[in-house]
Amino acid sequence: MNDKDPSRTLFDGQGVIKFHSEVDRRRFLKYAGMVGVGSTLALTGVACGTDDNGGTAASPGATASPTGAAAKDADVGILNYALTLELLEAEFYRQGLAGNILSGRERELIQPIGQHEQAHVDALTKTIGDVGGTPAEKPEFQFPPGTFTDKAMFLKTASTLEELGVTAYHGQVTKIESPEILGAAASIAGVESRHAAILAALTGGKPFPAPVEASKDMQEVLDAAKPFIKS
Amino acid sequence: MNRRNFLKTSAAVIPSTVALQMLGGGHWVLAQTADFKDDIDVLNYALTLEFLESEFYRQGNSANILRGQEAEYLRQIGADEDAHVQALSQTIMQLGGTPVAKPTVEFGDAFSSRQKFLTTSHTFENLGVSAYLGAAGSIKSKDVLQAAAGIFGVEARHAAVVGSILGLPAEGGVYMGPTETPKPRAEVLAAAKPFIKS
Numbered sequence: 476m477n478d479k480d481p482s483r484t485l486f487d488g489q490g491v492i493k494f495h496s497e498v499d500r501r502r503f504l505k506y507a508g509m510v511g512v513g514s515t516l517a518l519t520g521v522a523c524g525t526d527d528n529g530g531t532a533a534s535p536g537a538t539a540s541p542t543g544a545a546a547k548d549a550d551v552g553i554l555n556y557a558l559t560l561e562l563l564e565a566e567f568y569r570q571g572l573a574g575n576i577l578s579g580r581e582r583e584l585i586q587p588i589g590q591h592e593q594a595h596v597d598a599l600t601k602t603i604g605d606v607g608g609t610p611a612e613k614p615e616f617q618f619p620p621g622t623f624t625d626k627a628m629f630l631k632t633a634s635t636l637e638e639l640g641v642t643a644y645h646g647q648v649t650k651i652e653s654p655e656i657l658g659a660a661a662s663i664a665g666v667e668s669r670h671a672a673i674l675a676a677l678t679g680g681k682p683f684p685a686p687v688e689a690s691k692d693m694q695e696v697l698d699a700a701k702p703f704i705k706s
Numbered sequence: 707m708n709r710r711n712f713l714k715t716s717a718a719v720i721p722s723t724v725a726l727q728m729l730g731g732g733h734w735v736l737a738q739t740a741d742f743k744d745d746i747d748v749l750n751y752a753l754t755l756e757f758l759e760s761e762f763y764r765q766g767n768s769a770n771i772l773r774g775q776e777a778e779y780l781r782q783i784g785a786d787e788d789a790h791v792q793a794l795s796q797t798i799m800q801l802g803g804t805p806v807a808k809p810t811v812e813f814g815d816a817f818s819s820r821q822k823f824l825t826t827s828h829t830f831e832n833l834g835v836s837a838y839l840g841a842a843g844s845i846k847s848k849d850v851l852q853a854a855a856g857i858f859g860v861e862a863r864h865a866a867v868v869g870s871i872l873g874l875p876a877e878g879g880v881y882m883g884p885t886e887t888p889k890p891r892a893e894v895l896a897a898a899k900p901f902i903k904s
Contacts, residue, residue: 583876584870587880588881591883591884641859645852645859648848648852649848649852658843661855661886662887663885665839665858666881668863669863669865672863672864672867676870682866682867683782686790687789687853687856687859687860688856688857688859688860689856690852690856
């Protein structure tokens with residue numbers, strides 16, 4: 476744990492993501508366990524298992540898949556993981572831009588970010604449907620008081636969220652099987668890097684923290700996000 | 707002059723709706739497979755562009771035309787490009803390949819003013835972003851892919867910040883739409899060619 480640990484800095488550690496059901500919550504949590512094992516656990520919708528053992532075993536409700544389908548299912552799991560993070564970002568900017576804490580060049584720079592996150596939500600949702608998956612439902616988000624009324628708090632949270640998003644995408648680069656989905660995810664990840672750099676510059680942070688983007692695997696991103704997921 | 711053609715070419719932005727249709731439709735084509743022989747070929751392609759950028763910032767940052775935070779940002783960008791040159795060269799050697807030689811480059815009047823330096827920088831960075839994305843689908847090794855993606859993201863950071871200090875419009879200047887746009891090898895090399903003397 477250090478100062479950069481988003482679980483320490485995001486939303487003061489308060490719960491932010493509230494899933495509609497226990498099944499949705501477990502599905503999101505289980506993405507962390509399915510990396511690289513081709514598990515269909517996170518992709519079976521209501522048939523999700525009830526164990527919390529990291530998802531290396533097949534869900535009771537999952538149909539046995541041939542290798543190609545399992546690979547596709549793993550990609551759908553990654554897309555749904557990305558979708559959940561994009562839903563969080565889109566809602567965050569929607570609420571932030573609805574108020575009047577931003578003006579001038581700051582508003583001009585942040586307004587498109589909100590539009591991009593919504594475009595990512597729409598594109599990921601469509602892509603998941605196109606490949607035969609079920610898009611994750613939008614969770615409920617509860618942001619702590621002050622998030623959208625204190626400009627410094629809003630910008631700092633935005634910066635942390637963008638950096639987390641960048642590391643989340645880069646953590647999946649080698650896990651994605653389909654070249655089409657890899658291309659799509661990469662084309663989004665580059666835009667998240669732009670957002671992260673601009674928000675770092677706006678908040679007096681480091682727009683170029685390293686010559687190569689850092690990456691976090693699902694478990695690490697999950698650890699950062701877990702305190703904000705309401706169960 | 708040649709540089710003008712370069713800037714004109716790279717200013718042609720593919721509408722973001724096109725990229726999103728590709729994203730949603732599942733018909734994304736990252737690169738022609740024939741574009742690259744193998745990973746070493748991709749890495750040497752990237753190395754040529756990074757050599758170009760690295761030398762561009764070496765000359766531009768020594769021209770002493772920027773002040774304050776701008777100067778600091780551009781120094782950091784130059785240091786990143788140096789690191790990319792190092793990393794790519796080492797990776798090529800680790801894979802048993804031979805890194806391409808550093809090209810002889812010529813930047814014309816790019817360092818005659820702050821505006822020209824930053825504008826050319828912005829063009830280079832966006833070209834780099836599109837080049838990496840266009841080559842990503844040709845990369846076979848997962849390790850090479852991870853490294854290339856990591857560099858790609860940093861080039862996007864550079865492009866955004868330089869666009870911002872130039873005071874360009876947020877959309878179409880700082881950001882280039884909701885998704886990055888890939889460019890094929892031939893298009894990237896045509897854009898870089900005016901700067902490469904040998």
